[in-house]
Amino acid sequence: MDEFALINRFFTSLGRHSHGSQADTVIQGIGDDCAVLSVPSGQSLVVSIDTLVEGTHFVAGTDPAQLAWRLLGASVSDLAAMGAEPAWVTLALTLPAADESWLKPFSAALGEGLAYYGINLVGGDTTRGPLSLSAQVHGFVPHGAALLRSGARAGDLVCVSGTLGDSRGGLECILNADIAANDYLLDRFYRPTARVSLGQHMRRYATAAADISDGLLADLQHILTASGVGATVNPDLLPISTQLAAHFDNETAKRWALSGGEDFELCLTVAPECWQVLCEKAPSLAAQLTVIGVVDTEPGLRLQTAEGTVSAAAAGFNHFASETRNS
Amino acid sequence: MDEFALINRFFTSLGRHSHGSQADTVIQGIGDDCAVLSVPSGQSLVVSIDTLVEGTHFVAGTDPAQLAWRLLGASVSDLAAMGAEPAWVTLALTLPAADESWLKPFSAALGEGLAYYGINLVGGDTTRGPLSLSAQVHGFVPHGAALLRSGARAGDLVCVSGTLGDSRGGLECILNADIAANDYLLDRFYRPTARVSLGQHMRRYATAAADISDGLLADLQHILTASGVGATVNPDLLPISTQLAAHFDNETAKRWALSGGEDFELCLTVAPECWQVLCEKAPSLAAQLTVIGVVDTEPGLRLQTAEGTVSAAAAGFNHFASETRNS
Incomplete structure (x- = not known):
């Protein structure tokens, strides 16, 4: 198992926890080619993707726990602006190395944030490169009721x-x-x-x-x-x-x-x-x-x-x- | 308007084209805090996120048109593995600079790829930093029919x-x-x-x-x-x-x-x-x-x-x- 496979263990573990009223909408979470999800009847799906890049959005050495909260907060805020209920998030994480001293506080804070917002981690991709974090959030809003x-x-x-x-x-x-x-x-x-x-x-x-x-x-x-x-x-x-x-x-x-x-x-x-x-x-x-x-x-x-x-x-x-x- | 706002014009323009049998599932595309989307009745949503990083997945100087095809091909391939019909994609693009000589061929090839796969660009985030591209694809599969x-x-x-x-x-x-x-x-x-x-x-x-x-x-x-x-x-x-x-x-x-x-x-x-x-x-x-x-x-x-x-x-x-x- 290579070092990046180890990283995935952090997130597979997070993906096992169910959060919020929409936990039962996850048919297949992390662990297949795609997540399989169910949008409740009468609801529209709302989605937004956001990226934080080291050197652009935060300085090198920023506490990974703070990055987790900022990434989630900024992303979920887009759902809030639509009047949507948060449901799922996917995470594309690019890291210079599989550094456990970074990954542990990051994943712990991410887990807290997922619980706080009632949002379920359903997929991701971990790659090697300059530090950057993209999150796509998904939420529900009754048909025709989104705040535009x-x-x-x-x-x-x-x-x-x-x-x-x-x-x-x-x-x-x-x-x-x-x-x-x-x-x-x-x-x-x-x-x-x-x-x-x-x-x-x-x-x-x-x-x-x-x-x-x-x-x-x-x-x-x-x-x-x-x-x-x-x-x-x-x-x-x-x-x-x-x-x-x-x-x-x-x-x-x-x-x-x-x-x-x-x-x-x-x-x-x-x-x-x-x-x-x-x-x-x-x-x-x-x-x-x-x-x-x-x-x-x-x-x-x-x-x-x-x-x-x-x-x-x-x-x-x-x-x-x-x-x-x-x- | 800053240079990164100019970038968004390329993708806003791409987002205006409808592709495939699911074009009418886009209620609100690019241009709001979130996209608002409709999953057809009887269908599950399947999603996957993939990242390509310069220096890890491709060498510096790779033709941007080829990157667009590889990004879409690799991402849509995850939908194919679930037996899903492609519907939407969001794009998180990190670029060192707003370089039109890169953006023009990239967005042209991306447009061709969107049409080829019948997939609609519904959102994105463009940021400054080391070249990296993340795409999240979304597709539909009848409830219970996903290939796991x-x-x-x-x-x-x-x-x-x-x-x-x-x-x-x-x-x-x-x-x-x-x-x-x-x-x-x-x-x-x-x-x-x-x-x-x-x-x-x-x-x-x-x-x-x-x-x-x-x-x-x-x-x-x-x-x-x-x-x-x-x-x-x-x-x-x-x-x-x-x-x-x-x-x-x-x-x-x-x-x-x-x-x-x-x-x-x-x-x-x-x-x-x-x-x-x-x-x-x-x-x-x-x-x-x-x-x-x-x-x-x-x-x-x-x-x-x-x-x-x-x-x-x-x-x-x-x-x-x-x-x-x-x-």
Whole structure:
């Protein structure tokens, strides 16, 4: 048995654990040419593939446990943005060597993440080469109920979940020795939490959704482009954590909330009357969201500033995307 | 728009073309956080993910069109081994730079391959880093009808499709300047053809199947292990192409047929009475297959030689796998 066959033992073992309500949808998991899977009746399948590359998405020497959580968090966040229930994941792992001191903490953390999200590892491919990790996640959503980017209408409120800019704050703590490390901010960077439950609940209220991976402005622009509309955002309304506010000046915190990326919160558009219903009927959901702007008929993305309304590009946000995904 | 956003244009364009009988199963293709897909009623979903890494699976400077064909061929071959009908593919592409002279021939060949296999590109992720390509293929098979590795029974005939060893012959032509290049052998290496139609037809005749990616002995051993049986193979029965026989001596050709890998033919086990029916009712299928051995109750893999029956390991085939997949 070669050393890469040994690697497969780690993942075959993980694949034996069943997670979540969809565990019985795995007919044949790891161990054949393909996995054989069953999509429940009345459900659509939603899928997304994401890659993390050493030197591009993380620095050499990053804790493998943190990589496992980031890979899963970033991938499952795409399911959350569709309002989908996570079901399965496949993993394509490229490693320079079969290093057990890397594989043990990675697979242990991956196992924890699979259990946390209720997602089953059903297949993979392990190859030798420069360190890189691709995950494809699969989830279910009732037919016709997926939250698409294309449903936003003029007049809708723009909402975001949680707080924004924390992940970038954590990254700054890592990159700059003169910034005091903050466990909360570091955790938001290393271990993003996909908003799975919120996404599923928002299927009945939102007109469109995207997860905030490239930064709020970039991801909101994806919604606006797909929907053929524009929006105006008030930066003073951005939800900023007390930890981010305590560590960085107000302008910096706002800039990261607008464009920092990798928060893996949700950006949603909600018709005003639905927002009203949401606040009345589901106050615990409403409490997870902050209204930060409104959808307009005029294409483009604008910011409300002390000097009036200016285009986001004119305000210096013309390079939104740190990376662009084609799914 | 950054340079990697330009890359996505190539694939967004490819994603707009519909291929095969399952084109209408794509509800939302490239352009949202996830693809939204519909698995036809009565069908199971089968999935497999495969990675090609520069320096491990191909040398630097390999023609990108050939990479596209190899990636698709190797991936779709896993669907063929399950008896599945190809439906969708997602692509995770890591590139050192957004080099149009690489991207144009790659995406053109990928488009041809998608059309050839009737498979729809539904998502992807493009990232910067050392050249590497991962594809996840998705297909359909009627509930309960997937060809698994675990179904072989003692007495079954061991069959293989096409001819074996050609891909390794092509690789030798590339690596050794003193071997005359042969277009047929090179094409078998660069542009493997997955046996999709054969796999689907063999659902009704075969007890088990695997595709020959790691070499016949390694992949047959996967079937035997999963089924809890053994087999005896007669190397004199191995199907060897006239081109391979013309270019290499008999012993070399046989060795590559047994262990060369990347042929992407199918290895199947068929009960003798089903083989009889197959020959009578579907002679055109039988003509694509060669019986090379028989399944035994005794675990392990044996070869019939002039000196009698010896274990494959004793005959020098103890390192079967050039690479091991965990799905």
